[in-house]
């Protein structure tokens with residue numbers, strides 16, 4: 476496992492906008508290394524409560540003393556799309572969703588999320604179920620691979636990369652992050668500043684973990700869990716996710732929820748230059764906060 480730690484993003488902005496009542500019930504859907512959860516607990520008084528979720532067992536099993544000893548805190552190892560199994564309707568004062576994966580997960584070569592280190596091609600956030608990236612890359616049809624790279628990766632070389640993957644896997648199954656990264660590099664003709672595997676790895680991770688489907692579900696679930704006046708705060712790192720959040724707040728693309736939200740303050744908040752300097756991984760973050768209204 477990696478020793479890398481995750482730096483919580485836009486903590487001040489989240490707390491300022493999320494916490495209305497210090498006695499309220501809050502939900503952190505994405506516990507990760509507990510950076511936001513820790514700050515939320517600091518801001519609550521002794522009657523406040525925090526329920527945190529994460530579907531990665533490594534995150535929920537390795538709780539620090541700070542959390543274990545705090546009777547206001549409860550941890551749940553499950554997908555945030557199952558929020559309503561744990562939180563009663565209209566009881567939460569605030570729901571926080573900090574999308575994606577943590578630096579701890581990204582930097583752990585055994586998890587297979589990164590093209591920067593060599594490791595097994597896994598990429599499952601919950602590695603006890605579902606298919607791994609290795610299985611998908613070696614079995615999906617060329618068309619499916621192209622579509623994932625084009626739609627989720629928005630990569631203009633999606634066809635060439637999918638073709639190269641299919642040609643390679645006939646000879647030898649693709650097993651590691653390094654093998655996949657080398658295939659991507661060899662398929663891409665133009666050199667750019669960004670590593671050519673950046674979009675491709677992110678797209679495969681989003682596909683394997685059904686991240687967009689999970690996002691649609693958690694937004695709907697949050698709208699029921701929140702009380703009127705309660706706040707939804709979502710941090711996303713990618714324009715596809717941000718568009719889903721924005722449209723949900725606007726009342727568009729809903730599946731069943733008809734609950735209204737009003738933006739709090741500006742429609743979106745970006746990290747300060749100071750934060751980006753201290754934590755370059757925060758640079759693509761976008762925070763949207765909205766209040767549930769009648």
Ligand SMILES: C[S@@+](CC[C@H](N)C(=O)[O-])C[C@H]1O[C@@H](n2cnc3c(N)ncnc32)[C@H](O)[C@@H]1O
Pocket residue numbers: 481482483484504505506507508509510511512528529530531534553554555556573574575576577600689
């Ligand atoms: C960006 S990190 C959160 C970091 C956290 N806010 C902190 O301060 O350390 C995202 C976390 O969400 C978790 N996650 C991603 N998708 C999830 C899902 N569908 N259900 C529950 N947890 C999920 C990941 O395992 C990861 O730990």
